[in-house]
Amino acid sequence: MTNVWIICRKELKSYFASPIAYLLMAFFALIFGFGFFTATRDFVRFGFVSQMQGRNTPMNVNEQVIRPLLGFASTVALFLIPMVTMRLFAEEKKTGTIELLMTSPINDWEIILGKWLGALLLYLCVLGMSAINIAMLFAFGKPDWKPILIGYLGLILQGGTLLAIGAFISTTTKNQIIAGGVTFFVCLLLWLLSWFTAFDSSGYGAVVNYLSIVTHFEGFAKGVLDSKDVIFYLSMIFFGLFITSRSMESLRWRA
Amino acid sequence: MIKVQGLTKRYARTVAVDNISFEVEKGQIVGFLGPNGAGKTTTMRVLTCYLPPTAGTASVAGFDVLENPMEVKRRIGYLPETPPLYPEMEVSEYLTFVGRLKGISSADIARRVDEVTQRCAVGDVRSKLIGKLSKGYRQRVGLAQAIIHNPDVLVLDEPTAGLDPKQIIETRDLIKHLAGDHTIILSTHILSEVEHSCDRVVIINKGKLVATDSVENLTNRLRGSEAVALEVASANGPLDVAEVQQRLEQVSGVSRVLPRETKDGRLAFEVESLQGRHIRADLARAVVNSGWNLNELRAVGLSLEDIFLQLTAAEKKDKPVEAPAEAVQ
Numbered sequence: 157m158t159n160v161w162i163i164c165r166k167e168l169k170s171y172f173a174s175p176i177a178y179l180l181m182a183f184f185a186l187i188f189g190f191g192f193f194t195a196t197r198d199f200v201r202f203g204f205v206s207q208m209q210g211r212n213t214p215m216n217v218n219e220q221v222i223r224p225l226l227g228f229a230s231t232v233a234l235f236l237i238p239m240v241t242m243r244l245f246a247e248e249k250k251t252g253t254i255e256l257l258m259t260s261p262i263n264d265w266e267i268i269l270g271k272w273l274g275a276l277l278l279y280l281c282v283l284g285m286s287a288i289n290i291a292m293l294f295a296f297g298k299p300d301w302k303p304i305l306i307g308y309l310g311l312i313l314q315g316g317t318l319l320a321i322g323a324f325i326s327t328t329t330k331n332q333i334i335a336g337g338v339t340f341f342v343c344l345l346l347w348l349l350s351w352f353t354a355f356d357s358s359g360y361g362a363v364v365n366y367l368s369i370v371t372h373f374e375g376f377a378k379g380v381l382d383s384k385d386v387i388f389y390l391s392m393i394f395f396g397l398f399i400t401s402r403s404m405e406s407l408r409w410r411a
Numbered sequence: 412m413i414k415v416q417g418l419t420k421r422y423a424r425t426v427a428v429d430n431i432s433f434e435v436e437k438g439q440i441v442g443f444l445g446p447n448g449a450g451k452t453t454t455m456r457v458l459t460c461y462l463p464p465t466a467g468t469a470s471v472a473g474f475d476v477l478e479n480p481m482e483v484k485r486r487i488g489y490l491p492e493t494p495p496l497y498p499e500m501e502v503s504e505y506l507t508f509v510g511r512l513k514g515i516s517s518a519d520i521a522r523r524v525d526e527v528t529q530r531c532a533v534g535d536v537r538s539k540l541i542g543k544l545s546k547g548y549r550q551r552v553g554l555a556q557a558i559i560h561n562p563d564v565l566v567l568d569e570p571t572a573g574l575d576p577k578q579i580i581e582t583r584d585l586i587k588h589l590a591g592d593h594t595i596i597l598s599t600h601i602l603s604e605v606e607h608s609c610d611r612v613v614i615i616n617k618g619k620l621v622a623t624d625s626v627e628n629l630t631n632r633l634r635g636s637e638a639v640a641l642e643v644a645s646a647n648g649p650l651d652v653a654e655v656q657q658r659l660e661q662v663s664g665v666s667r668v669l670p671r672e673t674k675d676g677r678l679a680f681e682v683e684s685l686q687g688r689h690i691r692a693d694l695a696r697a698v699v700n701s702g703w704n705l706n707e708l709r710a711v712g713l714s715l716e717d718i719f720l721q722l723t724a725a726e727k728k729d730k731p732v733e734a735p736a737e738a739v740q
Contacts, residue, residue: 162511166497173499256495256556259459260512261484408462410423 159262163270164277167244171278176243180236180278185285191228192289195221217299218379222290226307226377229286230370233279233315234343240278241322242336244271245404249330258408268400272316272323279315283308303379310376313389314369318343320396327403346370412437412564412594413458417467420453427453429618430467435611437563440590442609442626443598450618451598452492455566458596459489471564485514488562488593492569494553498542502533502552505541506559513560523559531555531585547578554582558589565589567597571604583608637684639691642707643698644677650703652678662697664688677706 171177199221206213248254257267293299322339329335349368365371372385413435420428428450435441443451456462457469460480468475474482497505506524515523528534531551536544541552550570557565570586571579586608589595599605605612606626614621643655652670655678659668664684671679684690691708698705 159512162508166508169504170497170499251495251497252491252493253495253497255456255461255489255491256509257512259461259484259487259489260509261481261514262512 159266160270160273163257163262163267164273167271167274168277171240171274176239177278177281180239180282181285184232184236184282185288187232188225188229188286189289191225191232192286192292195225195228196293217293217297218303221293222299222304222307223377223379225286225289226311227373229283230311230314230373230377231347233283233311234318234347234369235340236282237279237315237318237322237343238336238339240275240282241319241326241339242332243326244275244323245326246329246332246335249327249407250332254407258404264401264404265397268323268397268404272319272397272400275319275323276312276316279319280312283311283315300379306379306381307376309381310373310385313376313386313393314373317369317389317392317396318346320393320400321346324396324400324403327400327407343369412439413469413471413596415454415458415467415469418454418457418464418469419466420450420457420462421465426618428457428615431615431618431620432467433613433620433623435594435596437594438591439611440586440595440597440609441611441613442605443596443613443615444600444602444605445598445615445621446600448617449615451615452568453618454615455489455568455596455598459487459566460484461489485560486563488557488560488565490553490557490565490567490570492572494549494556496541496549496552496556498540500541501538502541502544503528503537505552506555509556510559515560523561527555527559530558530588532581547574547581550574550578550582551585554585558593561592563594565593565595565597567595569598569600571599571601579604637688637690638711639682639684639694640671640707640709640711641680641682641694641698642677642705643680644704644706646702646704649676650678655701655703656680658697658701659694662690662693664690664693679707681711 199215199217202213202220203215206215245254248257258264290304294301318339321342322335325339325342326332326335329338346367346369349364350370352364366388372388375382375385415434416432418428418431419426431450431454443454445451453462457464457476458471460476460483463477468477470476471483472486474486476483497508500508503524506527507520510520510523511517528537531554533548533551533555536548536552541549544552550573554567554570557567567586571582574582583604586595586597590608597604597609609626611623611625613623641659643650652673656668656670659665659680659682665682666685667683669681669683671681673679682690682694691710695705695708
């Protein structure tokens with residue numbers, strides 16, 4: 157386990173030694189801030205309008221601000237993931253440092269887990285930028301904190317899944333641009349799967365829909381912790397890391 | 412310490428290493444000599460457990476690279492051809508990372524980093540970013556990385572490639588200093604490098620073992636036959652190339668006379684001697700006695716290419732035996 161932590165810390169350090177970490181955080185804070193602004197503005201406006209018309213519509217911050225915001229964050233994350241994972245293995249393959257890792261007394265899975273954890277921690281830092289906005293909701297309103305926590309858990313699980321897939325793609329090439337591009341395409345595809353099958357009620361449609369990353373996030377956004385979705389994400393993470401380790405082993409044989 | 416038996420590594424279409432066997436004893440420095448693409452790097456990668464062998468076995472300190480890779484990796488320090496450095500790290504930070512990776516406990520790590528920075532003379536750049544270092548410093552950081560866990564065996568892939576002459580000498584000295592405590596395998600395509608620092612030589616060419624021998628034996632064997640550049644001019648009138656060549660060939664101990672170029676009546680030759688014969692004095696006498704002027708007479712060192720030609724030619728005649736006494740003829 158120490159080895160995993162050593163690799164993980166090294167990954168985190170190199171993210172923060174380059175502009176990439178700060179760029180991602182700033183980018184996410186900006187986009188999420190914009191989403192937050194529109195969501196709260198509409199919420200407040202809606203409140204005014206319903207009061208002026210004398211209707212007593214029930215208002216709920218969790219339902220009307222946080223839930224769409226979390227959905228928005230999950231979509232934005234989809235675009236950020238490739239930038240996090242593209243360098244994971246591709247860079248080390250290019251500079252030859254992978255040779256150092258693979259000739260050190262450390263297992264392949266320790267390398268992979270360490271790198272994935274490092275990427276996940278960076279992703280958490282990026283997500284953490286949204287805490288500023290959420291904290292504002294707590295300062296001026298009384299949202300329920302439990303659904304928020306579950307929503308963030310969903311974001312983390314979804315992120316972990318995409319990071320594992322991205323890590324795999326990064327092992328297949330020396331070129332970071334290709335790794336990033338392919339990861340982006342795969343993320344997009346997994347996201348779009350739910351659209352393609354929205355009106356398809358056949359058996360295939362159900363299967364394809366099930367594979368979509370987004371469908372499983374909807375429950376979390378609502379604040380519902382469904383073991384079915386948790387298991388989906390966890391097994392996807394495991395699958396992603398597993399094929400990463402297979403790919404790394406094949407590196408040795410092909411090299 | 413290191414035992415390689417029948418090692419073969421095949422890539423998709425090519426055979427990189429073909430049935431190589433050799434042994435290295437504890438504390439020796441072994442030079443791995445061969446032209447580019449001979450299979451040096453591949454052999455080293457198998458030894459360091461980076462690549463699995465296609466056939467044959469390799470073991471380090473009694474541990475097989477396939478069955479016990481963890482134990483092998485623990486005992487090997489490896490400097491690949493391009494040092495595996497992270498440009499965004501500081502030198503001490505990098506060495507700490509590698510040290511931890513190699514299994515040094517957090518209590519010992521600071522002391523070890525101090526030791527290797529001192530040993531490899533990188534103390535003055537400890538807190539510099541690796542990306543900002545010069546090639547020579549990078550190489551030394553790479554070497555520091557390889558010895559940080561005090562391994563039994565050091566595998567160095569072309570440790571002096573791309574360095575300037577001063578750095579080459581420094582690196583050589585450093586390697587020599589390390590020799591006492593470690594068994595070292597280093598690869599190179601420079602012959603003098605092997606002469607300077609190695610006890611034994613393993614020569615490979617096109618994936619095949621050409622010779623393994625001690626440095627003295629090998630150099631004697633190779634330098635045993637002498638090559639001499641000779642320039643002859645006539646005192647009066649033009650000279651006939653064939654005539655001079657014939658005269659030179661009659662000198663005892665000469666194996667071959669190759670005419671080079673002819674310019675302004677001066678004839679140049681390259682003369683090779685038989686094994687263990689010194690022919691320069693006789694050549695000079697022969698030229699002078701024939702009434703010609705001897706313009707130039709100098710020994711030509713055999714280049715690595717010549718040695719390879721000789722050794723591979725020898726290989727065709729008789730099988731690659733371990734240190735055949737008269738293989739060169």
